[in-house]
Amino acid sequence: MKYGAHIYLWTDRWSDASLPLLDNAAALGLDYVELAAGDDVHFTPALTRRRAEALGLELVMSPGGLWPADCDISSPDPAHRRKGVAWHRGILDLCGELGAVAYAGAIYGHAGTVDRTRPPHECHARVAEGLHELAACAAQRGVRLVIEPMSRFRTHVANTPEQALRLIEMAGHPNLAALLDTWHMINEVRDYAAAVRAYGGLLWGVHACGSDRGAPGGDLVPWGALFGALAQVGFDGYMALETYNTSLPGFALRRGVFRDLCPDGDEFVRRGLEFLKSQGGKGR
DSSP states (O other): OEEEEEGGGTOSSOOGGGTHHHHHHHHTTOSEEEEEEOTTOOOOHHHHHHHHHHHTOEEEEEEOSOOOTTOOTTOSSHHHHHHHHHHHHHHHHHHHHHTOSEEEESTTSOTTOOOOOOSSOTTHHHHHHHHHHHHHHHHHTTOEEEEOOOOTTTOSSOOSHHHHHHHHHHHTOTTEEEEEEHHHHHHHOSOHHHHHHHHGGGEEEEEEOOTTSSOSSSSSSOHHHHHHHHHHTTOOSEEEEOOOOSSSTTHHHHTTOOSOSOSOHHHHHHHHHHHHHHTTOOOO
16 A cells, blocks of 8 residues: 655645655655645746656645636536646656656536536536546556546545446446545445445555544544455555645635644655554555
8 A cells, every 4th residue: 555645734735845845755655645726826846856756756636726717627617627628648748757656536526516417417428528538538648547436525427436436337437447545435424344345456545634634533534444445345446535624824725624633744645644554554
C-alpha cells in the first residue's frame, strides 16, 4: 500500500514556493502527494516533477482549485460538456508534464453543483461519453483516470459506489478506476466492506479521514470493516490523508470546516499514518 497526503493539509494553493513541502512529505514517510489543479493554480511543472522524482515521491492530481461551473461533462448543455472535456484535457496535459500517476476526483460532474433529482440520472449516458474520451486521453499520457463518488451535499451525479461503478461500466474504458472517500461515504454508505468488495480490482485508492473531517481514528468510520475488506480484495493501491488546514485564514471555512481539525499538517500526517498502519496496512 502507498500512503500519501493531500497538499491541502498544508497550503490552499500549490506554487513554486510550495516545493519544500515535498521534502517535508518525504521526511514524514509519505509515498505520494496529491496536488489540486485549477484556473487559479499556477506553478512550473518541471520544477515540481524534478523535486518529486529526486525525493522518490509520486504525484496525483485532482480538480480542487477554481473550476468554472460551465465546465461540466454532466450538463444538459452540449457547449458546457465540450468545455468540460476541454478543461479536464488541460489538466491531463499538466498531469503528463508532471509525470503524475493519476487524475482523480468528481470528474463526472462539477463538485458543488447539486441538482435536486433522484437517481438513476438521465445524465449518466452523456457523462459516460465524456469519461470515455477523457480516459482515452489520460491513457495516452500514462495517467489513470479515477472517479470519486461524493456525498449528496457535493454532487447529484455519483453519491454511492454503485453509481460510480455504473458510470465506469457505461464508459467502457479500461483506464477508468475508482476512489473511495471515508468522509463522503459516512453520508451515503451503510456497509463499507460491501462497497470495497463491489469495486474489487477497480478500486484504485482511498481518501482517509475521520467522520468529522479530522485525522482518522476514534471516529465513526468502521475502520476495521474497511481494512478487512481491503485485505480481502488484495488492495495495495493509494491511500491519502485528506482534510483542510485550519490555521490558514479563511481556507477551511470556505471549504465548510468550522472546527480547528488540522492546525498542523505534519501532526495530522503523523497521527493519521500511525493509525492507518495499525489497522493492518503495510508501510514503506
